[in-house]
Amino acid sequence: MGRPREFDPDQALGQALEVFWRQGYEGASLTDLTEAMGITRPSLYATFGNKEELFRKALDRYESGVMGFMAEAMLRRPAREAVAGLLYGFADAQSGQDTPAGCLGVNGALACSEASDPVRQELARRRAAVEARLGDRLRAAPAGELPPGADPDDLARYVMAVAQGMAVQAKSGAGREALRRIVATALQAWPAG
Amino acid sequence: MGRPREFDPDQALGQALEVFWRQGYEGASLTDLTEAMGITRPSLYATFGNKEELFRKALDRYESGVMGFMAEAMLRRPAREAVAGLLYGFADAQSGQDTPAGCLGVNGALACSEASDPVRQELARRRAAVEARLGDRLRAAPAGELPPGADPDDLARYVMAVAQGMAVQAKSGAGREALRRIVATALQAWPAG
DNA sequence: CCAGAACCATACCACCCGGTACGAAACCGT
DNA sequence: ACGGTTTCGTACCGGGTGGTATGGTTCTGG
Numbered sequence: 001m002g003r004p005r006e007f008d009p010d011q012a013l014g015q016a017l018e019v020f021w022r023q024g025y026e027g028a029s030l031t032d033l034t035e036a037m038g039i040t041r042p043s044l045y046a047t048f049g050n051k052e053e054l055f056r057k058a059l060d061r062y063e064s065g066v067m068g069f070m071a072e073a074m075l076r077r078p079a080r081e082a083v084a085g086l087l088y089g090f091a092d093a094q095s096g097q098d099t100p101a102g103c104l105g106v107n108g109a110l111a112c113s114e115a116s117d118p119v120r121q122e123l124a125r126r127r128a129a130v131e132a133r134l135g136d137r138l139r140a141a142p143a144g145e146l147p148p149g150a151d152p153d154d155l156a157r158y159v160m161a162v163a164q165g166m167a168v169q170a171k172s173g174a175g176r177e178a179l180r181r182i183v184a185t186a187l188q189a190w191p192a193g
Numbered sequence: 194m195g196r197p198r199e200f201d202p203d204q205a206l207g208q209a210l211e212v213f214w215r216q217g218y219e220g221a222s223l224t225d226l227t228e229a230m231g232i233t234r235p236s237l238y239a240t241f242g243n244k245e246e247l248f249r250k251a252l253d254r255y256e257s258g259v260m261g262f263m264a265e266a267m268l269r270r271p272a273r274e275a276v277a278g279l280l281y282g283f284a285d286a287q288s289g290q291d292t293p294a295g296c297l298g299v300n301g302a303l304a305c306s307e308a309s310d311p312v313r314q315e316l317a318r319r320r321a322a323v324e325a326r327l328g329d330r331l332r333a334a335p336a337g338e339l340p341p342g343a344d345p346d347d348l349a350r351y352v353m354a355v356a357q358g359m360a361v362q363a364k365s366g367a368g369r370e371a372l373r374r375i376v377a378t379a380l381q382a383w384p385a386g
Numbered sequence: 387c388c389a390g391a392a393c394c395a396t397a398c399c400a401c402c403c404g405g406t407a408c409g410a411a412a413c414c415g416t
Numbered sequence: 417a418c419g420g421t422t423t424c425g426t427a428c429c430g431g432g433t434g435g436t437a438t439g440g441t442t443c444t445g446g
Contacts, residue, residue: 001413001414001415001420001421001422002412002413002414002420002421002422002423003411003412003413003414003421003422003423003424004412004413004422004423005422005423005424006412006423006424023305023306023307024303024305024306025305026219026220026305026306027219027305027306027307029306029402029403029404030403030404030405031402031403039424040423040424040425040426041404041405041406041425042405042406042407042423042424042425042426043423043424043425045404045405045406046422046423046424050404050405051404051405102303106303106361107303109303109361109364109365110217110295110299110300110302110303110361110364112216112217112218112219112220112305113216113217113219113220113222114216114220120365124365124366127365128365147381150378150381151374154374154375154377154378155378157362157367157371157374157375157378158374158375158378158379160358160362161355161358161359161361161362161375161379162354162355162358162379163358164357164358164361164362165353165354165355165356165357165358165359165361166354166358167361168299168302168303168354168357168358168360168361169350169353169354169357171302171303172302172313172317172320172321173317174350178350181344181347181350181351182347182350182351182354184347185343185347185348185350185351185382186351186354186355186379186382187382188340188343188381188382188383188384189378189379189380189381189382190381191381191384194390194391194392194443194444194445195390195391195392195393195442195443195444196391196392196393196394196441196442196443196444197392197393197442197443197444198392198393198394199393199394222432222433222434223433223434223435224432224433232394233393233394233395233396234395234434234435234436235393235394235395235396235435235436235437236393236394236395238435238436239392239393239394243434243435244434244435
C-alpha cells in the first residue's frame, strides 16, 4: 500500500550508470544524477541508499550488461581467440556511439580525492578479479596454445594493461578504429596467429 | 625592493607536483597544496597565479624532470631499443619508491568533473605530442627495424596504450616488478628481439 | 630614519557538495 | 469516506571548494 513510485528504478539506474560512466564517481554530483534520472534527491536515497550504493548498483549493471560479452569470449578456443575476443570486446565497449567513451571502472579508478577511497578499492578489486579469471583461463589452456615461455599471469596482466590503456585513450577521444588497431598490434605479442 | 619571500618557489613547486601526482588535479585541494608547500593561500596566488596555472607549471617540471629520460631513450637504436627504453622508463617512473604511484598525466586525464575540462584537454594534448614524437622516431627508422607490415603510428599508439595501462595498474598498487613484466610481454609484439 | 613596496596571515566571500527533516500528495484496505 | 502508509517536493543542514579583501610586517632606497 501507500503511494506508488512514479518512476522505473531500472531505467533510473540506467541513467545513473551513464552519468557515472561519463563523469566518474566523484565527478557525478547528486544534482547531475537526479536530473538525469528524473528523480528528486529523497527518492534517490529511499530507493538506492546513498551515492556509493547507487554507484555499486550501477557497477553491477555495467558488468552484467556492457561487460556481459566477457563470459562468452573467455570460452573461445584456442586461448588466443579468447584474448582477442576480450580485447576487441573492450575496444568496442569503450567506443560505443550511444555510450560514454572509456571504461566506467577505469574512469573511476584513478582520481580524485581520497574521500572516495572505498570506491577505488572496490574497483581495483573487481579489476583484479577479471585479471584472475583470465589467468585461470590461460592456465587451463592446453600446452602449446600459449606463447612459448610465457607465464599465464604475466599474459593476463599484459592484456589488462592494454585494455586499461585503451580506456585512457578512448576517454581522450580515440575512436573505435584506433582502438582496434591497438588490439591488432597487441596481439602481435601472441605468435602463431 | 620590498619584503623578500620566505620560501623557495622551486621547492614549493616540487611539493605541489607531488600532491598533484598523488591526488590528481581535482583531488588536490588548495588546503592540501598550501600545507604541503608550506605556504599560505595568498602567497600561492601571488607566485603561481591560480590552481590551474600551478598545475601547468608542475606539469612542466614533471615532463622535464621525471620524464626527462625520454629524450635519450628516443635516440637509441635500433628502434626496438628506443621503445624498450621508453617502456622500461615509464615503468620505473610510475613505481618509484619516493614518488607517488602512477603517472601525473594519466591520473589527471580521466576524472572527474567537467569543470576541469581545460586541464584534461591540456593533458590529452601533451600525451598526443609524445605519441607524435614516437611516431616520427619510428617513421625515421631504417627499413627492417620495424615489425614487418607494421604502421609506425599504430606502433606508437600501442606503446602509449601499454604505458597508460601500466599507469592505471601502478595507481592500483602494482609494483615495479609487475610493470616490468608487462613491458617484457608487450615487447613480444616486436619480433627480432 | 623614514617612505614606499612587496610579502605574510587572517578572515572572509559565494558557491557547491552529499545528505536529510518535514509537510503535502497519492494510494490501499477497511 | 477515512486512517494508515508510502512517495514526492521543497527547503534546509554543516562542511569544504577555489579565490580574495584587508591589514599588519619586513624589507630596500633615499
